[in-house]
Amino acid sequence: MKKVSVSFTLNGDLVTAEVPPNWTLLKTLREYFELTGAKEGCGVGECGACTVIVDGDAINSCIYPILEVEGKSVTTIEGVASKDGALHPLQKAFLENNGVQCGFCTSGMIMSSKALLDHNPDPTEDEIRASIAGNLCRCTGYVQIVESIKNAAEMIKQEK
């Protein structure tokens, strides 16, 4: 199938991809850019393993048509730590609070909670739970994940 060209900002860098028009954002991230942090779990919007941030909002990249990112800004888990390698408070908090077990859901969990904290630095537990309602975890039972997000919010507050 004839390829199309799409340009957007990916983790802060302007990029162009040449891909078939029926590719999703997830497929492009994983197979064109070889950024495999976003995972394919269900492929149909149910599990959140593929969550990335587009123009500030968390979305399921597995059902996001690639051409719709033209001109937009996409952040994946690979763009969350600073360029010098220092981990984001969410990444630190997930490690310290056992928010990561097998790790399959983790990049999606962090992207959903990053979108939350970017908009709402002081969320209630209900708001935290609502923000990750679309992210399934088969390992942790969610308690440690919610603790991790609360802890990250505190770290961010203290940094300021």
Added chain:
Amino acid sequence: MNDFEYLMPTTINEAISLHEKYGEGAKYIAGGTDVIVKIKEGKISPQCLISLRHLQGLDNIIYEKGELRIGAMVTHRMLELSPVIRNEFPVLADAVENIGSVQIRNVATIGGNIVNAVPSADGAVPLIALGAEVRVIGPKEARIIALEDFFIGPGQTSLKTGEILVEFLIPKLLSHTGAAYWKHTRRAAMELPILGVAVLISLDDDMKTCTEARIGLGVVAPTPMRAKNAEAILKGSKVDEEILKKAGKAAAQECKPRDSSRGKAWYRRDMVELFVQRMAKVAMERAH
């Protein structure tokens, strides 16, 4: 996924002419939370997707002189976060804040929810209770249809080939009006409703006598429906426990639920009876 072209027109006319050009193989796509999933599951295989995301002016929420207009491309998340919706039309917030996940709500549109026309569409029931109309533009004409007449059957609407749903028009509410929606599910999130109930009630200055009632029900008939017998019981009466019970019973009788994996018909009927009463109470608390 099957091969398809992906086109991004910027005007309604351009979108319609592309649809005419590609004919049978053309499909409009809004947020794509339904279209892409169906393509991935092999249920549809369009040759050409025509994106509606770049059409100007379809993503506004306009509240003027009591009338509300919601563009078809407004996402559930925009509605959920809109102060106008939260303060003046909380019945819509009740519905949209429980659709899918944040990730889904960030892209899924209210227009897509309605055109999909599944009996469980959460957006349809509160909009019917609000007396919404839809404005449609097509190759031949533009027209306005009452939302309750828009649905023909499961997955079927009265949209003709190439027509685009442009916006929802919600007329000014009477004074002392309140409305509430209940999405009945087994899980707290990420589930389609077993049943959806929206009740709108307008009260007289005495704050007791019902001057207008509209009840929308979802998942208990092939299309979202109004419970007109129950409405008639409420309208004109002083609303008390007894009247509410009667209205609940009437709604349970006039709906036509089926057994499905998500719930048995008898259970749905019982829950209609209960939630019509509960939502009527919330609606009255909200009326001011």
